[in-house]
Every structure is written in structure tokens, then in C-alpha cells.
Amino acid sequence: MFHLSTALPSREDILKAVEQYGYVPIEPPVGIDLFAEIERLKREKNAVLLAHYYQDADIQDIADFIGDSLGLSQKAAETDADIIVFAGVHFMAETAKILNPTKKVLIPDLNAGCSLSDSCPPEAFAAFKAKYPDHKVVSYINTSAAIKAMSDVIVTSSNAVPIVQALPKEWKLIFAPDKNLGMYVMRKTGREMILWDGVCMVHTIFSYQKVRAMRAQYPDAELIAHPECEPAILEEADFIGSTTALLNYVTRSPKRRFIVATESGILHQMRKAAPDKELIQAPAEYSCNCNTCPHMKLNTLEKIYNALLYEAPEVTLSPELIRAARLPIERMLEMSRELGLVSKG
Numbered sequence: 001m002f003h004l005s006t007a008l009p010s011r012e013d014i015l016k017a018v019e020q021y022g023y024v025p026i027e028p029p030v031g032i033d034l035f036a037e038i039e040r041l042k043r044e045k046n047a048v049l050l051a052h053y054y055q056d057a058d059i060q061d062i063a064d065f066i067g068d069s070l071g072l073s074q075k076a077a078e079t080d081a082d083i084i085v086f087a088g089v090h091f092m093a094e095t096a097k098i099l100n101p102t103k104k105v106l107i108p109d110l111n112a113g114c115s116l117s118d119s120c121p122p123e124a125f126a127a128f129k130a131k132y133p134d135h136k137v138v139s140y141i142n143t144s145a146a147i148k149a150m151s152d153v154i155v156t157s158s159n160a161v162p163i164v165q166a167l168p169k170e171w172k173l174i175f176a177p178d179k180n181l182g183m184y185v186m187r188k189t190g191r192e193m194i195l196w197d198g199v200c201m202v203h204t205i206f207s208y209q210k211v212r213a214m215r216a217q218y219p220d221a222e223l224i225a226h227p228e229c230e231p232a233i234l235e236e237a238d239f240i241g242s243t244t245a246l247l248n249y250v251t252r253s254p255k256r257r258f259i260v261a262t263e264s265g266i267l268h269q270m271r272k273a274a275p276d277k278e279l280i281q282a283p284a285e286y287s288c289n290c291n292t293c294p295h296m297k298l299n300t301l302e303k304i305y306n307a308l309l310y311e312a313p314e315v316t317l318s319p320e321l322i323r324a325a326r327l328p329i330e331r332m333l334e335m336s337r338e339l340g341l342v343s344k345g
């Protein structure tokens, strides 16, 4: 994984290597304490490390703030750090850059994409949108900056239902890109929406048959699921919510055992917050770790250390794209404030 020699590479070497590999391919010095070094670099450079709940446990433990997409975008909007290191996937780092155009936003590995965001390419979406000229566009935050720029309001899984509910009743709506979340929002709000046909590769991997069998095996367990899961899993679920809502539910519920249908990274925070609860990962269709997001797991402590040390890879966007994509994100943040939806992360 590491390819460059540590013998004082020039800035040009670093940038060339990042272009080739998507991250800084230099092995940190043998024996250094990565936790201590990352802390030191954060202090020296006035940097903040934001990490999504789907990151590995060690990254969550060293982050300044851990959260879901809503909490992280709220944190990104209010930080006074000079550098934001975003341990998540590319669209999240883009969102941080859109909200902080004058700050340096770093992502440990540019290859950390998102299958859901990739399922909605800008050219195809522009053509789709053109078929419904009298519709407004509600986009899930899991989209590229280009899709955000074509949207009227952004939502996260924490606020999609109340925001769609609060939009003017006369608005006709397109929802993109997650059709499962879109169907769930339609069911909860009673509003019709035209859905883009996208899904998340992680949340659609759970097997309905195996989940049913697991429920029979553990009749006292509650099934909790993220709204990106398939409708059959959601219909079976006792509780549906964003990653933060699932965490809060496990913490507060008097129940002791839960079958969890979402990305496996959140189990770390659930175990910390509720060590007395038993958490069982919902079974996937195949015998694999398919509910582990391969994009999120591209980030490592080594890559975070390098990102801070060499200040690369940096997320850059044109000022025009930032201006256009910022409006619907600000509308979401504003509506979330009005609706009292402040994520506690």
C-alpha cells in the first residue's frame, strides 16, 4: 500500500503520488505513536478531525466529532479550525468544502466514494430532471456536489421526513438518489414523489429470509434498521431511523437485545454507549462482511496521519459549483434548525 520513500519527498512528488494513488503513499516512521502524532498535528495546524459513524473504531476514538451526515454537516458549518480532515467518503468532504470554501478540507483517501452517490451521475440526472420541469428536487446528502447544485433542498436520513413534510404542499417533488429512503419518506409523509432509481450497496445486502430466521431464533430481540434498507426489511423492523437515531434507540430502550440492519461501524458507538446490550448484526444475503462499507473503510490512521502531515489529498471545487451546491444545503440546515433537528452526534 505504501510506495514512496520517506526521504523528504517534494511537494510535487506528493501531489503526483496523490494523483496516481488517491492518497499519500508514504509509510509513517516505524514505531511512532499514530494517536499521539495525529493529536500533535491537529493541535499545531489548528485542524479538526470529523469522522462518520461507519469509520473503524480507532478512527472514531481519535476524532474530534463523530456523527451521521446531519451532525457532521452541522459541525462542518460551525467549525473555526483552519483545516478539516474528513474521515468519511468523498461527498461528505465535498459538503464540508461547500460550507467552508476558504478552509482546507482534506480527505485521507480520494478513492473513498459511495455506491449510492455514484448511482446518480450528473448528466443522466440532468436529463431525468428535464422530464419534470415543474418539479422541485429533494436530494439526499449522499450525492455529488454536481447533483446538489441541481437540487432545491438537501436532506439526510435524520431529517428527510420532517423536511419533506414541511415543504410547500403545492410543490411537486423529485427525490434522489436512494429509492428505498424515498419510498420510506413517501409512506411516512403521504406525499407522492418521483424517485430516482438508486440504492446503497451496503444497506440492500440484508437477507429478508435470514432476518426472519434470526428473529425466530431470538424472539426477544428488536430489529432496528436504517431507511436505506429494502422495503421488506423496513416492514419487518421494530424501529427505523438514521444512524444517530438507531444509536439513541439502543441506548434508551429497555430491551436488551437488538438485530441491527445498518453498516457495522455504528456497533462500536452502540457498545460504548450501552455495554449491557447485546447487538447482533443483521445477516447478509451471502456469508461475508457485506454490511461493512468498503468505501468508508479505505480510511486508516496512517492515511489520516499523512493527510495532516502533507496536507493532501485536498478536496477542491470550483467557486461556481460551491455557490450552486451551497444553497440547498443551507436550506436544509436552516429548516433543521427551525424544526429543532439538531443532531447530538
Ligand code: SF4
Residues within 6 Å of the ligand: 054, 089, 113, 114, 115, 116, 117, 142, 200, 201, 202, 203, 263, 293, 294, 295, 296
Ligand atoms: S454505506 Fe452506502 S450510502 Fe453510506 S457511504 Fe457506504 S455505499 Fe455510500
